[in-house]
Amino acid sequence: xxxxKLVVIGLGQEVRGDDGAGxxxxxxxxxxxxxxxxxxxxxxxxxxxxxxxxxxxMEEAQAAILVDAVHEGSVPGRLYELNDEQVSAFSEGAQxxxxxxxxxxxxxxxxIQHKLPKRLAILAIGSNHFDLGANLSxxxxxxxxxxxxxxxxxxLEILGKTSGLEEYEVGVVLQIRPTPQVxxxxxxxxxx
Amino acid sequence: MPExxxxxxMARVEGEGALYIGVKExxxxxxRVDIYEPPxxxxxxxxxxxxxxxxxxxxxxxxxxxxxxQMSAVRALEKALGISVSAQARLLRNLMYCGEWIESHVLHIxxxxxxxxxxxxxxxxxxxxxxxxxxxxxRTKKIGNHILKIIGxxxxxxxxxxxxxxxxWPEASELRGLIPELxxxxxxxxxxxxxxxxxxxxxxxxxxxxxALTRPDEYAILDGDILSSREGRLxxxxxxxxxxxxxxxxSNALHSSNKHGQPYLVGPLARLNLNLDQLGPNAKKAAExxxxxxxxxxPYKALLARAIETVEAFERAIRLIKxxxxxxxxxxxxxxxxxxxxxxxxxxxxxxxxxxxxxxxGFVKDAKIVPPTAQNLGRMEADxxxxxxxxxxxxxAEATLKAEHLLRSYDPCISCATHFLNLKVYEAT
Numbered sequence: 001x002x003x004x005k006l007v008v009i010g011l012g013q014e015v016r017g018d019d020g021a022g023x024x025x026x027x028x029x030x031x032x033x034x035x036x037x038x039x040x041x042x043x044x045x046x047x048x049x050x051x052x053x054x055x056x057x058m059e060e061a062q063a064a065i066l067v068d069a070v071h072e073g074s075v076p077g078r079l080y081e082l083n084d085e086q087v088s089a090f091s092e093g094a095q096x097x098x099x100x101x102x103x104x105x106x107x108x109x110x111x112i113q114h115k116l117p118k119r120l121a122i123l124a125i126g127s128n129h130f131d132l133g134a135n136l137s138x139x140x141x142x143x144x145x146x147x148x149x150x151x152x153x154x155x156l157e158i159l160g161k162t163s164g165l166e167e168y169e170v171g172v173v174l175q176i177r178p179t180p181q182v183x184x185x186x187x188x189x190x191x192x
Numbered sequence: 193m194p195e196x197x198x199x200x201x202m203a204r205v206e207g208e209g210a211l212y213i214g215v216k217e218x219x220x221x222x223x224r225v226d227i228y229e230p231p232x233x234x235x236x237x238x239x240x241x242x243x244x245x246x247x248x249x250x251x252x253x254x255x256x257x258x259x260x261x262q263m264s265a266v267r268a269l270e271k272a273l274g275i276s277v278s279a280q281a282r283l284l285r286n287l288m289y290c291g292e293w294i295e296s297h298v299l300h301i302x303x304x305x306x307x308x309x310x311x312x313x314x315x316x317x318x319x320x321x322x323x324x325x326x327x328x329x330x331r332t333k334k335i336g337n338h339i340l341k342i343i344g345x346x347x348x349x350x351x352x353x354x355x356x357x358x359x360x361w362p363e364a365s366e367l368r369g370l371i372p373e374l375x376x377x378x379x380x381x382x383x384x385x386x387x388x389x390x391x392x393x394x395x396x397x398x399x400x401x402x403x404a405l406t407r408p409d410e411y412a413i414l415d416g417d418i419l420s421s422r423e424g425r426l427x428x429x430x431x432x433x434x435x436x437x438x439x440x441x442x443s444n445a446l447h448s449s450n451k452h453g454q455p456y457l458v459g460p461l462a463r464l465n466l467n468l469d470q471l472g473p474n475a476k477k478a479a480e481x482x483x484x485x486x487x488x489x490x491p492y493k494a495l496l497a498r499a500i501e502t503v504e505a506f507e508r509a510i511r512l513i514k515x516x517x518x519x520x521x522x523x524x525x526x527x528x529x530x531x532x533x534x535x536x537x538x539x540x541x542x543x544x545x546x547x548x549x550x551x552x553x554g555f556v557k558d559a560k561i562v563p564p565t566a567q568n569l570g571r572m573e574a575d576x577x578x579x580x581x582x583x584x585x586x587x588x589a590e591a592t593l594k595a596e597h598l599l600r601s602y603d604p605c606i607s608c609a610t611h612f613l614n615l616k617v618y619e620a621t
Contacts, residue, residue, distance in 0.1 A: 113327075
């Protein structure tokens with residue numbers, strides 16, 4: 001079987017309020033853009049808390065997009081696109097975090113020179129409410145459509161395609177996360 | 193002397209919990225392993241579900257040991273219906289369980305407990321110091337994932353097992369394709385036993401009541417009688433009369449004790465102590481190679497037991513794949529009837545007991561699940577009582593690390609037990 005070029009992975013705990021945003025974005029994207037999500041070049045994974053198995057999920061894919069919630073203080077609903085290097089910077093402050101999150105897993109992979117996809121991106125959504133059994137907070141819920149559109153744009157860009165791209169909302173707040181060394185920066189929630 | 197040791201959330205354990213050690217006038221007054229991860233009421237929502245839903249629902253209790261939950265569930269329900277599965281169906285269950293043992297044991301040896309014994313703060317530090325060790329561990333763990341994926345369709349929460357056997361037979365050729373990698377894994381597992389034996393295990397010895405499944409013909413994983421090092425042999429049906437659960441206010445997990453109110457130990461150390469003679473030839477050779485002497489009552493050395501059991505899982509998986517030759521229907525036909533069924537299997541962390549009552553249409557009337565970590569909680573607290581006096585002579589950070597290490601050596605799965613860890617030593621009032 002031909003290996004897919006791109007794997008899109010929805011991460012997080014759906015039972016913990018905004019932490020379910022990553023999975024929700026991937027599900028909504030899959031429903032809205034089946035013409036993209038269902039082609040053989042794309043594999044979609046809904047994986048909750050994969051821990052080290054995240055490496056297996058990305059294996060042999062040339063590119064991976066991880067979609068997840070980030071704790072971003074008091075600005076829920078903001079979108080962030082992190083590239084490979086920013087992702088590894090993320091892990092530097094996260095080594096003492098219990099459990100195995102994306103940051104720890106990617107840091108471990110780099111430490112042992114485990115082969116990762118050539119291109120690795122995270123679409124992250126600022127989140128602030130993680131109560132057990134809660135739904136997405138209104139701010140995060142309201143940002144889902146934008147996140148879905150942005151995910152589609154990332155996918156098409158990676159696949160080298162421009163057709164099928166719906167008009168992108170002008171003025172969408174899309175920020176690159178500030179340097180992670182500053183205290184109080186976003187922390188990936190996976191593994192908690 | 194530490195006044196307050198408080199680890200808000202234990203690292204490298206599955207789930208959420210805390211530990212209190214109460215100190216007053218230089219002596220330890222209170223020890224509590226608190227489970228604050230919420231209870232999940234699985235037993236409650238299984239009521240009214242059709243029996244074939246049960247293995248896939250209970251698998252969701254744990255992402256590390258879903259196979260254990262599935263196997264205890266199907267075996268208990270099959271006993272309620274009075275049916276047995278074919279020899280090839282049992283073989284495949286045994287094989288899938290080996291895959292889970294490999295995944296879980298390797299994760300604990302190298303990522304969770306390994307850093308404690310090699311003097312590293314985290315698996316990342318261990319990986320930086322010994323990248324090949326961690327690289328091989330990940331490759332080894334992946335072999336377990338492959339077994340689950342081929343048999344169960346996916347490596348987490350596999351879906352193929354059913355009451356009566358399997359929904360479908362996996363391709364024998366696909367499983368045989370794993371043999372070269374399994375042989376590499378067996379070789380690595382054989383090497384990891386002498387490596388593990390050189391680790392600086394703390395000097396600590398406990399007189400445990402070991403409880404595990406046992407069978408005469410193989411190292412019991414999937415089925416067998418329940419054997420206690422003190423009480424002797426019991427059938428699975430006699431488990432509940434001899435091992436009791438009680439609710440403690442500080443814990444969302446039930447604590448188990450034997451009928452005399454004393455804690456007991458399940459898990460790799462219990463299994464190895466009770467079933468050494470039933471190990472396969474390579475695992476036995478690995479145990480002899482390190483001059484293993486029983487009884488082994490050092491909880492930290494459960495890592496040694498896991499290393500030996502990993503050899504067992506690899507050699508058994510190779511043997512089973514060679515013997516796998518499915519014929520006929522993968523599942524026995526179900527004749528629904530009212531019934532009660534109790535069964536236990538050996539999850540990576542120890543004995544996992546399920547008990548179901550079903551009606552004549554196959555719907556669950558009542559369910560009881562006793563996970564290994566819940567059974568070991570009382571034992572963890574008792575071990576901490578034994579360790580605590582030595583903690584008082586230490587600096588705070590060192591004492592915290594020692595207590596954490598002891599609990600991590602149990603490989604507690606709090607998510608499963610909530611039915612776990614911060615460490616808090618405080619001045620009792």
